[in-house]
Amino acid sequence: MPGHDYRPVDYDRLYYRLDLEPGASEADIKHNYRHLAQILHPDKWRHPTAVSMRWADEQFKRMKEARELLEAYWSVHHAPPVSRSALSIAQAEQLHAQMQSLLAQRERVRGELDALRAERTRTLDEIQRMKIERDVLRGELVGLRDEAHVARAHATTVEPQREAAPQAVDAPSRPNGGMRDFLFSRFDDPSRGWLLTLSASVFACIVIFVLAHLIVSVALAPIARFEAGRWFARMLQWALVAGGVVLVFGWGWAQRTLYRAGHAGREHAVALPADETRRRVSAALRHEPHYGAEWSVESYEAAPDETRFALRALLRFSSGGQPGARRHTVTFYCQARAAGAAQTALAYDFAVAAPTWWLVPAARVVRDLRKRLDADLGAPR
Numbered sequence: 001m002p003g004h005d006y007r008p009v010d011y012d013r014l015y016y017r018l019d020l021e022p023g024a025s026e027a028d029i030k031h032n033y034r035h036l037a038q039i040l041h042p043d044k045w046r047h048p049t050a051v052s053m054r055w056a057d058e059q060f061k062r063m064k065e066a067r068e069l070l071e072a073y074w075s076v077h078h079a080p081p082v083s084r085s086a087l088s089i090a091q092a093e094q095l096h097a098q099m100q101s102l103l104a105q106r107e108r109v110r111g112e113l114d115a116l117r118a119e120r121t122r123t124l125d126e127i128q129r130m131k132i133e134r135d136v137l138r139g140e141l142v143g144l145r146d147e148a149h150v151a152r153a154h155a156t157t158v159e160p161q162r163e164a165a166p167q168a169v170d171a172p173s174r175p176n177g178g179m180r181d182f183l184f185s186r187f188d189d190p191s192r193g194w195l196l197t198l199s200a201s202v203f204a205c206i207v208i209f210v211l212a213h214l215i216v217s218v219a220l221a222p223i224a225r226f227e228a229g230r231w232f233a234r235m236l237q238w239a240l241v242a243g244g245v246v247l248v249f250g251w252g253w254a255q256r257t258l259y260r261a262g263h264a265g266r267e268h269a270v271a272l273p274a275d276e277t278r279r280r281v282s283a284a285l286r287h288e289p290h291y292g293a294e295w296s297v298e299s300y301e302a303a304p305d306e307t308r309f310a311l312r313a314l315l316r317f318s319s320g321g322q323p324g325a326r327r328h329t330v331t332f333y334c335q336a337r338a339a340g341a342a343q344t345a346l347a348y349d350f351a352v353a354a355p356t357w358w359l360v361p362a363a364r365v366v367r368d369l370r371k372r373l374d375a376d377l378g379a380p381r
Contacts, residue, residue: 011073011081014066023080026071033067149266204248212240254359258350261370267347269339270377275306277336277344277377284372285313285332295332307338315365328354330365346377 012022018032038044040063045056073081216237223232270277285295295313302309315330334348350369352362 009069009081011070014070017062017066018070025080026074029067029070029074033063036063146263150263152267200252201249204252205245208244208248209241212237212244215240250360254363257363257367258352261366262349264370264374265348265350267345270336270344270346271342272344272377273342274309274336274338274344277346278302278306278309278311280376281311281334281336281348281373284369284376308336310335317361317365328352328358328362330354330362332369348373 015022015024018024018029019036020028020032024032037060040056040060042053042057042060045053047053047056070081216233272280282297285297295315298312298314300309300311311334313332313334315332317328317330329352331351331353332348333351334346336344336346339345350366352359352366354362
């Protein structure tokens, strides 16, 4: 770098510019600078000839530079500067050569760092690809595990042990339960369930819109030629779309709630004796806040030593709260057997007998009872 001066500052010469001895204090620097500025400042110089003004201006600039350098040194070191002799030309050239060598080394190191960064970027991309493959495999494993749990729970429910046990309570029939479990097990997949849910929602909205358009086009074709008829057709179409969306998404939420309740009720271990488990299940059935309805135990069978029991309960309700219209039912059945000194194997399930437009209230009943059971007995492991 030609043109750069690497020699240290001669602080003694700076002191002399301010009419001070080397090593003077910071207060003396300020005092002398102010005193000399009263004399040499261009606005206060008393000899307004061109030559004298030029000289005074140059002296003022040199004095200002000396003050700034000395005050900067004092602000950093809080001590007077130590005088050092200036470097010789040979020493300055040697220092310049060393600086050039260091700059070349810096460029080489910078190139190596850029290569390392590029390698790190390639490594991170490879790791990200491996993570995506791992998540896909994990989702497939979760799906297989859920299918295995469903098959095990079904086998346990269909073929209970008969020795010294009560007669099994018949499980309520659930039409299309296999298809529902198959679909919603995919929707609950943590790796890609959100994508399936979003895709199904968009598809359902498109189908509802197309059906509403077809229905309105066919039914109101004679009056669609008039402006008022077209306006009425559009209003009717959007009303059908809104009603269809509410009905379809309410039905989907209800089916998903019933699936999760059945999935949570597969046979699992409870850290309670069988008699305490029975008491807590009965207590959960006595708290039903919806529609003024209550669970009624239709059948209950237990082993003589109370190590096994099976019960079937029924809830009749109507969303309007009218006593004479309680024709919708939710059936709850439960089986339990002792699995140790203080452990019980519990399995329960639900079935709903209600029209499609009453599935949401029924699903709320199922959801609340499932939450009470999980809170009182412990969520299935």
